[in-house]
Amino acid sequence: xxxxxxxxxxxxxxxxxxxxxxxxxxxxxxxxxxxxxxxxxxxxxxxxxxxxxxxxxxxxxxxxxxxxxxxxxxxxxxxxxxxxxxxxxxxxxxxxxxxxxxxxxxxxxxxxxxxxxxxxxxxxxxxxxxxxxxxxxxxxxxxxxxxxxxxxxxxxxxxxxxxxxxxxxxxxxxxxxxxxxxxxxxxxxxxxxxxxxxxxxxxxxxxxxxxxxxxxxxxxxxxxxxxxxxxxxxxxxxx
Numbered sequence: 001x002x003x004x005x006x007x008x009x010x011x012x013x014x015x016x017x018x019x020x021x022x023x024x025x026x027x028x029x030x031x032x033x034x035x036x037x038x039x040x041x042x043x044x045x046x047x048x049x050x051x052x053x054x055x056x057x058x059x060x061x062x063x064x065x066x067x068x069x070x071x072x073x074x075x076x077x078x079x080x081x082x083x084x085x086x087x088x089x090x091x092x093x094x095x096x097x098x099x100x101x102x103x104x105x106x107x108x109x110x111x112x113x114x115x116x117x118x119x120x121x122x123x124x125x126x127x128x129x130x131x132x133x134x135x136x137x138x139x140x141x142x143x144x145x146x147x148x149x150x151x152x153x154x155x156x157x158x159x160x161x162x163x164x165x166x167x168x169x170x171x172x173x174x175x176x177x178x179x180x181x182x183x184x185x186x187x188x189x190x191x192x193x194x195x196x197x198x199x200x201x202x203x204x205x206x207x208x209x210x211x212x213x214x215x216x217x218x219x220x221x222x223x224x225x226x227x228x229x230x231x232x233x234x235x236x237x238x239x
Contacts (some may be wrong), residue, residue: 001090003111006083007033007045008076009059009097011052015228020097021058022232025239029226030055031062032100039104041112043093049076049083075203077178081189084182085131092185096100097234098226099234102177107221110179113215122207123215124151125175127222132168139227141174141202143216151214154202172216175223178204 007060009020009030021028030048042158048059051071059066067083077094083090091114093107106125113123134140138156143150151160154174155177177223180188194209207214226232 001086001114003043003089003091003114004084005037005040005046005093005095005107006018006080007037007046007095007097008079009048009050009052009055010073010076011055011077011152014020016226016232018211019053019226019232020205022226024100024236026233028058028062029100030097031064031138033095033097033102034059034062034064035055036100036102036104037093037095037107038052040093040111042108047083048097048108049079051079061116066070070188074087077185077203081185086184089182092180092182093182096225098174099176099223100226101224101238103221106175106221106223108179109175109219110217113217114179116230117215121181121212125177125219126172126216127175127219128170128195129188129222130170133156134169134173135171138142139224141176143174144173145216147215148198150220151208151215151216153208154200154204156200156202172223175219176225187210 015017020030021024032056047065047067049069050056056066058078069079069082110123110125114120135158138173142155144153144159194206224235
């Protein structure tokens with residue numbers, strides 16, 4: 001299988017404008033994500049799909065592959081679908097541009113189920129989290145999964161609700177890496193937004209509502225997405 005990774009990168013961000021090119025110890029955030037992703041053993045090539053010429057030029061300057069896409073896309077998934085439409089690939093890895101601490105072996109783990117199941121259309125990553133403070137944080141997406149490791153539901157609210165109880169030990173946190181078969185991704189972006197997707201503001205619910213089984217790959221490595229300047233400070237400290 002030919003597996004390619006795509007990092008969607010837009011300049012606009014409500015809470016943190018231009019965060020994608022924020023400096024992290026001498027390198028832009030997009031460069032740090034690209035450098036980590038290109039070390040993944042399963043991924044043949046990495047592309048950055050962007051809507052802004054400044055990002056395009058930055059990526060080209062550090063030696064990356066950049067693809068210009070429409071400014072009209074409402075999601076990173078739509079941007080990726082435009083970028084990969086004419087590329088030769090079997091599997092597409094959606095790598096978030098605001099995850100500068102993403103590990104290449106974690107990306108590999110999300111890809112591996114596609115070697116085991118020829119009918120699998122989509123996978124993502126989850127990790128166990130025992131921090132009660134994160135349970136009520138709407139920016140932390142929670143996941144309920146089946147015994148054999150498929151997603152039942154994603155929510156910004158605590159799930160299950162009893163996780164707040166005294167016997168709470170952990171919940172499953174969603175990590176925003178997605179892997180798709182190319183043909184499924186191109187079919188998915190043509191589907192209208194679903195009811196639950198609109199309510200939760202989580203596009204992966206569109207796949208579930210339309211009957212897709214999403215493999216939830218468990219990893220022990222959490223990530224630190226950069227949504228605010230405070231998150232950036234946390235990443236710099238960890239580095």
